[in-house]
Amino acid sequence: MNDYRLNLLVPGEIEDFSKFHTELGAVLEVLKVMEDRETLAELMREKSNVYEHLPRDAAELLRIFAKIDMEIEEDEEEINMCRAIDEMVAEAREVGEEAGKKIGRKEGRENLITNIMRNFSRFGVTFEEASSYISEEDFSRDQLRGLWEKACGDKTGIM
Structure with a gap:
């Protein structure tokens, strides 16, 4: 049996995403901050030039791994993840507000x-x-x- 080297990327342990020269860095950076809605929104603002024009395959990765509920049309080549994340954050805020009102x-x-x-x-x-x-x-x-x-x-x- 051959031994192959395997590099494991753990988004939470990556400090400098600028070392990535493909969209993988953008995907991993979102995965790192996904649980913190405020940090995620800040990331979308700071790097809107990247996330407003994310290639379809990178957006598909985020949709699956970050469990982002969004539709990606077959003919779309670039996806505006900023808008998708904003909608997700707004929806979560509405759910939280309604739960608070009920309590x-x-x-x-x-x-x-x-x-x-x-x-x-x-x-x-x-x-x-x-x-x-x-x-x-x-x-x-x-x-x-x-x-x-x-x-x-x-x-x-x-x-």
Whole structure:
């Protein structure tokens, strides 16, 4: 069996991508920073002359290895990766914002129910009575009990 030398490239360990004289350097540089959206966006701005006109084969490599959801038309010879990355970052930001809003709404409902239960408790209403007035599809009975305990510090719900 013949022994062949194998050079393994690890993008995360490469410091100077200017040593590459083909599009492989551009591909590896994106793979290195792919997990950090801000650094990726900065790279696209700094090297827009490279990434706005990336050859099709290099763009295909990035699409596959970086898992970039993008369409590449058969007749396209150059791909604008800056636009594709910008769209990906914007989409991720929208998903994050929507998740944050959802969490905020749930916390708001929890605070409202906690305050309602606290007021019920002040007037001698038990957990059983209070929970019968609260129709909240987002919270199970156990979650409501937890909110009652948070509001009243009373485990039994009996005054």
